[in-house]
Amino acid sequence: MRAVRKCKGTRASLVTDAFAHPQSDEEAEIKQLVDRYNANQAAVLEEELFKQRARLVAAERTLHTKPTKAATENKRIATDKVEATLRRLDDIKRTESEPRDSRIFPGHYAPVLIQEAGQLVVRPMRYQCRIAGKPANYDFRFPGTYNARLDSLAKFWAPLFGYSHGIMIVDSFYENVARSKMEGVVLAGAEEDENVILQFTPRDGSRMLVACMWSKWTAPGEPDLHSFAAITDEPPPEVAAAGHDRCIVPIKEKYIDAWLNPDPKYLDALYAILADKERPSYEHKLAA
Known part of the structure; x- marks a missing residue:
């Protein structure tokens, strides 16, 4: 196990395969809770993705007509956040572990x-x-x-x-x-x-x-x-x-x-x- 300090990490949970095929009522209940949590997380992330994509479009439109430092910064931030949000959405669907997990x-x-x-x-x-x-x-x-x-x-x-x-x-x-x-x-x-x-x-x-x-x-x-x-x-x-x-x-x-x-x-x-x-x-x- 690894530890990290002072670093911002993903808040999207992973769907592990440990309860993909529950063998008891208790495991079935756990799977339902995990599925419900991940569905809620996905909805939040989809909303964030829509907001950041709109921000990116607005910044690109501004840069097309009149380049400004603010628009350039908005484009950079929105691009980073879109990539991060897509990665977190992928994490929800992923069942294979990665070192960063x-x-x-x-x-x-x-x-x-x-x-x-x-x-x-x-x-x-x-x-x-x-x-x-x-x-x-x-x-x-x-x-x-x-x-x-x-x-x-x-x-x-x-x-x-x-x-x-x-x-x-x-x-x-x-x-x-x-x-x-x-x-x-x-x-x-x-x-x-x-x-x-x-x-x-x-x-x-x-x-x-x-x-x-x-x-x-x-x-x-x-x-x-x-x-x-x-x-x-x-x-x-x-x-x-x-x-x-x-x-x-x-x-x-x-x-x-x-x-x-x-x-x-x-x-x-x-x-x-x-x-x-x-x-x-x-x-x-x-x-x-």
Whole structure:
């Protein structure tokens, strides 16, 4: 499984073939729910496609009569959105998996390993943490809460640090970086930079046990929400050299039990686990 941070991903669900031919009433019900969700998603995407195609036609009409910077920009944006929407519609119909399907995007759900009633449990959680007791608009006020900075664990994340810990198992992570930083060049005054997405992977192919914190949010009349944040720290030299200033914190396997069963009276022991993290050597490449 791969994780991605700070990258915008598709919100169209895939129709998997796991329930294409249900063998029980429960599987038939699941298939109905999936079909209904995908039908609703398709309707939303078709509406977006119509809107962006109309925007594209209007921009092209303007450019034909009097080229303007605004029309050029509208054409570019509309073209990109038409392509993205068509791709998302194709995703709904697709049953074969692709490498990008395993990426985890902020706001999407991912499997998180936690300790619950003395048992190890893998629970799907949203990759953007809403701390219990906070209002729902917390998501918009603090959109970056899919990450938890190591230096803010005892402050912003105090309700969770030492109480609700989890682990996300990944083999790669992705970062947005400026091309100029990646290439180590200084741009000219008016030259615009370009954003690129890099995939970082341990050179030895090992999987990473990413330290996380999670919360169960409840409110009257609202569905329960399980959500989590991945802890980040200063980057190792090779990640910094590639142009990024943060990095996930992979813990060592010997600390799994201690991390998943934290004691708020001994935060120093938890900081020690994070300090004695795994230190793979990362290689990177442009994400597909």
